[in-house]
Amino acid sequence: MSHLTLATEVEFWSHAASSLSTISSTMYNEPSNGDPIGRVNRLLLAWPADDNLPGDGYESVRSTYKKLTAGLNEIKSTAERDVE
Secondary structure (H helix, E strand, C coil): CHHHHHHHHHHHHHHHHHHHHHHHHHHHHCCCCCCHHHHHHHHHHHCCCCCCCCCCCHHHHHHHHHHHHHHHHHHHHHHHHHHC
């Protein structure tokens, strides 16, 4: 009887591994998804660390802010879609 249980368990884990492989290749290899987390991380590195404006001035910070907001909203919507 335990042999049947072991075979069933192996089948279950094989199916799970196959499903995870399909999901990861779909989620992370689609060019349409890009890399929003990477973009947001790079934008955070460009954000001023203190209250001093960078050499490019206010417009540079404003541009980074807009891109950062868009990236965070993209991550949020992707996460919400994945939950559904």
